[in-house]
Structures are given as C-alpha cells and as structure tokens.
Amino acid sequence: MKLKLNKYWTEYLLKYPETGMGYQRVDVILKSGQTIKNIVVLNAEDLILPDEFKHLNLSEITNIVVSRSR
Amino acid sequence: MPYKLSIEQIRELVNQPETGMGYQYVEASMSNSSILKGVVLNSEVFIPEEKIEKIMGKRFITYSAVLNEAESPGYIRKINVIGRDRLHLGETKYFAKAAGAPASQAVVSLTEKNQIFKRFSPYRNDHRINEDGSLKPGAYATTEADARNARTGIDATNRYALPSDEPAIYVFTIQPPEKTSVRVGTVEPANGKPGGGVEVLFENGSPKNTVTGPNIIPAN
Numbered sequence: 001m002k003l004k005l006n007k008y009w010t011e012y013l014l015k016y017p018e019t020g021m022g023y024q025r026v027d028v029i030l031k032s033g034q035t036i037k038n039i040v041v042l043n044a045e046d047l048i049l050p051d052e053f054k055h056l057n058l059s060e061i062t063n064i065v066v067s068r069s070r
Numbered sequence: 071m072p073y074k075l076s077i078e079q080i081r082e083l084v085n086q087p088e089t090g091m092g093y094q095y096v097e098a099s100m101s102n103s104s105i106l107k108g109v110v111l112n113s114e115v116f117i118p119e120e121k122i123e124k125i126m127g128k129r130f131i132t133y134s135a136v137l138n139e140a141e142s143p144g145y146i147r148k149i150n151v152i153g154r155d156r157l158h159l160g161e162t163k164y165f166a167k168a169a170g171a172p173a174s175q176a177v178v179s180l181t182e183k184n185q186i187f188k189r190f191s192p193y194r195n196d197h198r199i200n201e202d203g204s205l206k207p208g209a210y211a212t213t214e215a216d217a218r219n220a221r222t223g224i225d226a227t228n229r230y231a232l233p234s235d236e237p238a239i240y241v242f243t244i245q246p247p248e249k250t251s252v253r254v255g256t257v258e259p260a261n262g263k264p265g266g267g268v269e270v271l272f273e274n275g276s277p278k279n280t281v282t283g284p285n286i287i288p289a290n
Contacts (some may be wrong), residue, residue: 005211015234017209017273018208018209020257020269021230022193022196022198022210022232022234023232023234031138032104038138040233040234043198044197044198045197048233048234061260064173
C-alpha cells in the first residue's frame with residue numbers, strides 16, 4: 001500500500017542520497033515508538049507500507065531514517 | 071544474525087590487514103560479555119562463526135542482503151583481527167562474491183567530455199531532477215551504453231532492480247560537465263529483480279541545464 005508523503009517529508013528525503021535509481025530504503029519511526037523497518041520510498045514521495053500499516057496516517061510519523069543498504 | 075560495526079570499529083579494521091580478499095577473521099567481545107569468533111566482511115559487518123553456514127552457506131546471498139539483515143552497531147564492545155590459523159571456515163565454499171561491486175562501494179571516477187547518462191523512472195515528475203535541469207546529489211543513473219539494454223520500462227525495472235513493479239518508462243538524459251565525480255558499479259540483485267546493469271552514482275549531482283527529458287519508452 002502506498003502512502004503519499006507531504007512536501008515536508010519529500011524535501012527532507014531529497015537531502016539524502018538514493019539507495020538505487022529512483023528510490024530509498026528507510027526506517028519509519030512512529031510517535032508510538034514503533035519502527036517500521038526497511039521499507040521503500042519511491043521518488044521521495046510514495047512510502048510503500050506493509051499491509052498491517054495500511055491505516056497509518058502521516059501525522060503518526062515522527063522520523064524517517066534513510067539507509068543505503070538494499 | 072550479522073552485526074554492523076560502529077564507525078570507530080570500521081576505522082580500526084580498515085587499518086589492519088585482510089585475511090583474504092574482502093574479509094578478516096576476528097574475535098569479538100559482545101555487549102553481553104560473550105566472546106565470539108567469526109568473519110568481518112568489508113570491514114563493516116561481523117558474522118559469528120556459528121551463523122556463517124546459516125547466512126551464507128545454503129544459497130547465494132548478496133552482500134547487500136547480509137547488510138540488510140544485520141543488527142545496528144552497538145552489540146560489539148571490542149573487535150580484534152586474529153590469525154588465519156585460529157578459524158577454519160572453508161572460505162572457498164562461503165566467500166564466493168558477486169561479479170561486480172555496487173556503485174556505492176566503487177571508487178570515485180571522473181566523467182569524460184560529452185559523456186551521456188540515462189535515468190529511468192516510473193515518475194514523470196522525478197523529484198531528483200530540479201526545474202533548472204540540474205540533478206540532486208546522491209542520484210543514480212546509468213551509462214548511455216547500458217541504457218540501450220533497457221528498451222522497455224519493464225526491462226529497466228529488472229536491469230536496475232527497481233523496487234516498483236510500475237514500468238520505468240520515463241527516460242531522462244544527463245550530460246554532466248567533464249570531470250564530474252561519479253561512482254560506477256554493477257546493480258546487484260535486489261527487490262526481487264535480477265539487476266546486472268551498470269549504475270552510476272552522482273554523489274554531488276550535476277549542475278543546471280545538464281538534464282533533459284523525459285523521453286517515453288514502451289512499458290513492455
């Protein structure tokens with residue numbers, strides 16, 4: 001499932017290098033303290049979430065950590 | 071489970087000799103006070119002896135996959151290189167490596183005059199390309215020659231191991247100034263795709279008016 005990031009997160013992600021052509025692998029840290037590990041962001045705007053997070057709201061994200069590992 | 075080393079531990083190991091091409095035998099004092107022997111790959115990820123067969127022995131596994139599985143730095147208190155005679159792992163079985171290294175691990179090289187690169191994307195509004203025709207730092211592309219192997223958007227997602235199954239039908243052309251810093255490598259298998267293409271990492275991007283397009287290629 002894709003979650004469209006807002007301008008704030010897109011601009012934030014664009015400060016970091018890509019993991020491969022057109023994408024980054026990231027850990028998403030939620031306000032609840034939970035971390036969604038090793039997920040893909042396409043074009044710094046589409047977060048590809050596992051099904052169990054399909055109801056996630058942008059406001060629940062507190063940080064996104066970019067990884068260079070594929 | 072492999073363990074990533076801290077920056078300080080990486081620096082320490084880089085200054086010590088390898089046991090073989092790309093690896094060192096080590097003894098690690100763990101944060102739970104246990105002492106484990108094993109192997110460090112590329113001076114950055116430690117695999118304990120008893121985990122080596124599980125991680126690397128049963129099937130081909132890429133270095134990136136090992137890194138993806140690895141625990142974050144912090145589990146290892148101290149790490150020392152040990153002699154080859156203190157560990158017997160059957161290197162020829164487990165340390166077969168991929169044919170080429172990814173761009174992120176390649177040395178910096180400089181582009182030639184009029185050299186052209188291509189970037190495939192499923193997005194027309196590719197955010198790594200600025201309105202002034204510049205390329206943001208940290209963006210990937212491929213060489214013009216390698217791009218000829220990707221005639222469709224599906225070809226491109228496979229050859230460059232892109233995570234999206236959406237065909238990368240938008241092709242941007244990059245013509246950076248002579249002597250632009252890049253790292254050139256081979257796309258490793260990832261995201262369920264074979265890879266194998268040439269990847270070029272523009273660590274510092276490319277200045278304005280150097281990116282044009284996109285051209286559109288067939289999806290499949």
